[in-house]
Amino acid sequence: MNRSGLHACLRWIAMACLGLVLLNTAGCATSESNRLDALTTPEPDALRVRAMRRLSLATAYFEQGQNDVAQQEVRAALQIDPQFAEAYSLLGLIHQRDNAPELAQQSFAQALRLASAASRPAELAAVQHNQAWFLCQQNRLDEAQALFAQALAQPMYRQQAKTWMAQGLCQQRAGRLSEARNSLHTALTLEPNHPIARYQLAVLDWQVSHPSEAQATLAPLNNSAQASAASLWLGVRLARALAQPQDQQRLSAQLLQRFPHSAEAQALAQQKFEVQ
Known part of the structure; x- marks a missing residue:
């Protein structure tokens, strides 16, 4: 991230x-x-x-x-x-x-x-x-x-979804990745449209080398108006890791169009796909 x-x-x-x-x-x-x-x-x-x-x-x-x-x-x-x-x-x-x-x-x-x-x-x-x-x-x-x-x-x-999400971030900070995933998953179960919980769960799966799971979690967010520069950039990198050039191109175009001045757009322009 x-x-x-x-x-x-x-x-x-x-x-x-x-x-x-x-x-x-x-x-x-x-x-x-x-x-x-x-x-x-x-x-x-x-x-x-x-x-x-x-x-x-x-x-x-x-x-x-x-x-x-x-x-x-x-x-x-x-x-x-x-x-x-x-x-x-x-x-x-x-x-x-x-x-x-x-x-x-x-x-x-x-x-x-x-x-x-x-x-x-x-x-x-x-x-x-x-x-x-x-x-x-x-x-x-x-x-x-x-x-x-x-x-x-x-x-x-x-507002339990928000508390489960914050707890997941705290557990992730402590290196308790299994507990963090469970907390974030619970947050998303309680509130499926929660953008931060969905993004953070995808980040966690990406960090532990589960790109397919991360992409499945992230896709609904990037297909919605709640998508952010960070979520689109993660989507680009996931599509690249999974050898999906059409999805990579589509998400790249969205990132550049919606957030042209973001740090993520700059990283894309410089092809810095490994930057976290």
Whole structure:
């Protein structure tokens, strides 16, 4: 897997986790407020709605790479609602991106404490997922695996495919390739159209010299609008390894047409088929 593909995958995973957290919180607040008259809504709910607005802004800035502004919005959300676990979880991701692991760990620990006390399993699972991914990036792989397992065990957790995928990437990082394949396969079984899980499973099969299996896994992705420069480039190399010149030419044309300025297109132009 090339560096640009890896960075895209890591960024996507972080964004997916954030979307999950905010979606869960918004759903709880909306369903609760719909059951109550606006004039009698308890103050904690009103505070949470205000804090959610600031956290939504923080998430948008974080997605744009504006860490400083994102952190300001997170802290504004926490000034409104100091018990907002999801805000601490995002703060942990911000510190992680800023290469401040001690601050990230503190934020994730606080998020876990608050989410556990709130007795909302789905939100707790999302926080556990985020911290597990942080631990994986710190090479604290056994701790990460334990937290991934806890997240997957939470009742009413609807984003298991993303957690299985992240766990698979972590296992792959640790060299546990058989476990990684099982996790990625489970993610893909739960969510067949998951582009990252499909791509990563194909990468794993390619790395262990199973090009036919990798091609069968990757083909649905490259035949869809979700294809990326990384997935098309892998498809090109697989077709070349399997002596399929027509498929190689077809995928090469797609790569050059859709992603002409990508690192993968440059590698294709330079015929660097062995570059990972």
